[in-house]
Amino acid sequence: MAWVDNEYFTMVEPTATCRVGLILSVPIGPDERPKAATYEHNFYNGKDEIMRVYDLLIGDKFTISANGIDGGDAVKKGAYIVANGYNLTAQAAKPAATVGFYGEIVDVINRTNGVFYKVFVRKNG
Numbered sequence: 001m002a003w004v005d006n007e008y009f010t011m012v013e014p015t016a017t018c019r020v021g022l023i024l025s026v027p028i029g030p031d032e033r034p035k036a037a038t039y040e041h042n043f044y045n046g047k048d049e050i051m052r053v054y055d056l057l058i059g060d061k062f063t064i065s066a067n068g069i070d071g072g073d074a075v076k077k078g079a080y081i082v083a084n085g086y087n088l089t090a091q092a093a094k095p096a097a098t099v100g101f102y103g104e105i106v107d108v109i110n111r112t113n114g115v116f117y118k119v120f121v122r123k124n125g
Contacts, residue, residue, distance in 0.1 A: 019125035
């Protein structure tokens, strides 16, 4: 992130040593039907909307849907995730010491509307 003004930052192209933040905002859905409201892929963040970013600290946990992590069969409990540009990628081996962010998948949550992973932050920055 790049500082612009009082509590206002813009996104910048991440590097391998950048800190990772968790972006949270009020989701916008296409309609209000109950079934559609349960599917995460029906929500989006609007262009130029203000969003809140939380700095992840060692020991924090967050949950992310399966489509938020690249890595195919490597995405499973015990795998590590690393920041890869704007994406997260799973790998079996512990990341190198030069990596700025990595977490460990500590739980797999199977729900009717998809698979989710609980990630424990091991390093950030």
